[in-house]
Amino acid sequence: MTPATVVQHKDFLSVLDFEAAEFERCVGLAAQVKRVRALGREAPMAEALSGRHVGLLFDKPSLRTRTTFEIAVRELGGEVVALQADAALGRREPVADVARNLERWLHAVVVRTFSQRLLVALAAAAHCLHVVNALTDEEHPCQAIADILTLHEHLGRLRGRTIAYVGDGNNVATSLAHAAAMVGLHLHVASPAGYQLPDRVVQQAAAVARCGARLRLFTDPVAAVAGADAVYTDTWTSMGQEHEAEVRRHVFAPYQVNEELMSHAGPGALFMHCLPAHRGEEVTEAVFESKGSIVFDQAENRLHGQKALLLMLLNTMPDCELRMVDL
Numbered sequence: 001m002t003p004a005t006v007v008q009h010k011d012f013l014s015v016l017d018f019e020a021a022e023f024e025r026c027v028g029l030a031a032q033v034k035r036v037r038a039l040g041r042e043a044p045m046a047e048a049l050s051g052r053h054v055g056l057l058f059d060k061p062s063l064r065t066r067t068t069f070e071i072a073v074r075e076l077g078g079e080v081v082a083l084q085a086d087a088a089l090g091r092r093e094p095v096a097d098v099a100r101n102l103e104r105w106l107h108a109v110v111v112r113t114f115s116q117r118l119l120v121a122l123a124a125a126a127h128c129l130h131v132v133n134a135l136t137d138e139e140h141p142c143q144a145i146a147d148i149l150t151l152h153e154h155l156g157r158l159r160g161r162t163i164a165y166v167g168d169g170n171n172v173a174t175s176l177a178h179a180a181a182m183v184g185l186h187l188h189v190a191s192p193a194g195y196q197l198p199d200r201v202v203q204q205a206a207a208v209a210r211c212g213a214r215l216r217l218f219t220d221p222v223a224a225v226a227g228a229d230a231v232y233t234d235t236w237t238s239m240g241q242e243h244e245a246e247v248r249r250h251v252f253a254p255y256q257v258n259e260e261l262m263s264h265a266g267p268g269a270l271f272m273h274c275l276p277a278h279r280g281e282e283v284t285e286a287v288f289e290s291k292g293s294i295v296f297d298q299a300e301n302r303l304h305g306q307k308a309l310l311l312m313l314l315n316t317m318p319d320c321e322l323r324m325v326d327l
């Protein structure tokens with residue numbers, strides 16, 4: 001086991017569960033596992049999860065998160081168990097009972113659900129089960145690992161760079177705000193009134209900010225993207241908010257990321273999106289397909305990020321040379 005990759009935390013429910021240095025090590029480890037993936041079964045971590053079972057419990061749809069966790073566990077030599085969300089998330093029996101069942105069989109469980117509070121309750125009830133947040137209404141921390149790795153690959157050193165997030169102050173924006181603060185990135189968030197990042201998140205980001213990282217909220221998207229190195233957006237209507245879709249389409253229309261808005265960003269600014277994207281809504285086809293669009297790099301890096309996270313949480317990183325990245 002390489003001490004540099006060991007974390008003391010049982011769970012990853014939020015980026016804030018990691019110290020800034022741990023989060024950076026996770027991104028560095030993701031870069032490392034990406035470099036050695038081509039070695040296949042010869043990769044140093046190919047048996048790291050041997051004999052371990054990881055449950056996947058998804059109460060909302062998923063393409064990227066589910067697929068990448070499944071491949072990550074398999075490529076680390078572990079076994080995946082698909083759990084039935086309607087049988088497991090507090091509808092048949094209390095979530096604390098579910099947790100105390102799961103920990104008798106599994107080493108970790110990856111959960112996508114609505115309520116962060118339910119996830120916290122599940123993690124608290126299971127004393128030796130690692131619980132990973134695969135997205136709740138409040139946070140999407142695994143996405144943030146991939147996002148920071150992707151930004152590092154395209155921009156190099158991140159400290160002092162500026163990213164603009166345009167759109168809903170939602171789960172993706174929250175985890176991005178936590179992660180950006182930890183790695184020294186300035187983050188501008190432009191949202192309509194009533195849809196801004198919660199005050200709690202602004203305070204949390206300020207509390208973990210390093211190297212002068214600043215989070216600034218805007219209502220004007222043009223002001224937010226001015227000079228930015230990357231512009232990030234997400235759906236206007238998250239899973240579970242479908243009944244608000246029509247109102248949201250109207251409220252968010254001025255926040256569309258289009259070529260005009262991108263022209264106010266820095267020269268060669270990157271375009272980012274966690275996906276799935278809705279062309280003609282939060283982003284135009286032209287921006288989505290533009291040269292600066294790195295959305296599929298983000299998607300690819302979900303795989304490497306999930307592997308790094310599992311290696312760190314389960315403390316199963318084999319003893320091998322680690323080259324960390326300088327964010």
Ligand code: CP
Pocket residue numbers: 061062063064065066135143274275276
């Ligand atoms: N970005 C993301 O989490 O994608 P999925 O909803 O497909 O998992």
Ligand code: NVA
Pocket residue numbers: 135136137170171172234235237238239274275276
């Ligand atoms: N904010 C979106 C992210 C999907 C990956 C949602 O919660 O639906």
